[in-house]
Amino acid sequence: MPRTIMMFPGQGAQYYQMGRELYRENPVFRQAMDRCDAIARGLGGRSASEIVYSRPLGDSEHFDRVGESNVALLAVGYALAQTLFERGVVPQKLLGYSLGETVAAVVAGVLSLEDGFRLVHGQGRLFEQLGPRGGMVAALAEPGRVRGCVAGLGAEIAAINSPTHCVVSVGARDLAAVCETLEREGVVWARLPIRYPFHASPIDALAEPMHHFLAGFRFAPPRLPIISAATCGIVERFDAAHIWSVMRGVLRFRETIETLARDGAWTLVEAGPSGTLASFTRQIGAPGIAAWPAIDQFGQNATTIQRVVTAAT
Numbered sequence: 001m002p003r004t005i006m007m008f009p010g011q012g013a014q015y016y017q018m019g020r021e022l023y024r025e026n027p028v029f030r031q032a033m034d035r036c037d038a039i040a041r042g043l044g045g046r047s048a049s050e051i052v053y054s055r056p057l058g059d060s061e062h063f064d065r066v067g068e069s070n071v072a073l074l075a076v077g078y079a080l081a082q083t084l085f086e087r088g089v090v091p092q093k094l095l096g097y098s099l100g101e102t103v104a105a106v107v108a109g110v111l112s113l114e115d116g117f118r119l120v121h122g123q124g125r126l127f128e129q130l131g132p133r134g135g136m137v138a139a140l141a142e143p144g145r146v147r148g149c150v151a152g153l154g155a156e157i158a159a160i161n162s163p164t165h166c167v168v169s170v171g172a173r174d175l176a177a178v179c180e181t182l183e184r185e186g187v188v189w190a191r192l193p194i195r196y197p198f199h200a201s202p203i204d205a206l207a208e209p210m211h212h213f214l215a216g217f218r219f220a221p222p223r224l225p226i227i228s229a230a231t232c233g234i235v236e237r238f239d240a241a242h243i244w245s246v247m248r249g250v251l252r253f254r255e256t257i258e259t260l261a262r263d264g265a266w267t268l269v270e271a272g273p274s275g276t277l278a279s280f281t282r283q284i285g286a287p288g289i290a291a292w293p294a295i296d297q298f299g300q301n302a303t304t305i306q307r308v309v310t311a312a313t
Contacts, residue, residue, distance in 0.1 A: 002266075007272070010073070010099035011136075011192070013273055014073055015060035021302060037049050065128070098199070101235070115217060156168060229256045269291075269311075273297070
């Protein structure tokens with residue numbers, strides 16, 4: 001059996017109808033989603049299945065309310081993990097990318113499922129009340145080139161995902177100028193469905209209220225080691241300070257994968273809706289590292305799940 005790491009993506013991976021085929025046909029996925037629904041409703045919000053399945057796929061560019069997308073990504077990531085476990089995929093480690101670290105923490109037992117939803121629901125509420133408006137823009141170019149293009153425009157590199165993919169965060173005032181500049185410079189870009197400039201200095205004003213909120217949680221030792229895409233290594237202490245540092249710091253996914261490759265061969269399984277982390281991993285091309293998406297936005301979930309099971313067992 002190959003050495004396996006289960007990966008969990010963050011904001012931007014969401015889209016309406018994600019996992020619909022599994023929700024209809026896979027009892028493990030459906031039961032996990034139903035459990036998540038009950039918890040989400042108990043917090044006074046909409047259930048995850050209502051959020052995800054009540055609108056058509058084509059509306060996904062408007063799926064940017066963090067209070068909803070946080071809940072949806074935790075529910076789908078958790079349900080995918082349970083589905084993969086039931087099919088015999090046994091990871092030695094977990095890897096979290098931004099919000100995906102919280103999903104990994106729930107899967108690893110650092111947080112109960114109830115506390116995981118309480119955490120992401122509260123984070124979403126804080127951002128909706130206090131967060132600076134803005135956005136995140138994915139750019140298909142070498143990060144140094146992108147940094148040069150947006151210099152002086154109030155944008156910051158928020159994530160370096162592969163040799164030719166990075167993300168910039170920018171406040172609302174400068175967002176249009178950043179997109180226009182990338183277009184003029186011939187850089188392929190796309191707005192992510194995110195309303196706030198995560199992983200950059202504009203969110204610094206939320207540090208104190210976020211720490212105050214996170215202080216109300218207890219974190220247990222993980223049953224599986226969790227790798228952080230923000231630190232490129234194992235999370236030594238999962239606490240309020242670490243969670244904030246992940247929200248605020250630059251994500252270094254490329255470096256994380258290259259570090260893993262120095263430890264030998266790994267099969268990476270993405271327990272997320274879009275397959276973006278698996279795609280970045282293939283772009284990186286680190287020796288001995290193979291990556292597979294559990295599902296993606298093109299449907300045929302049963303087929304993609306079976307490919308993962310075949311590769312990871």
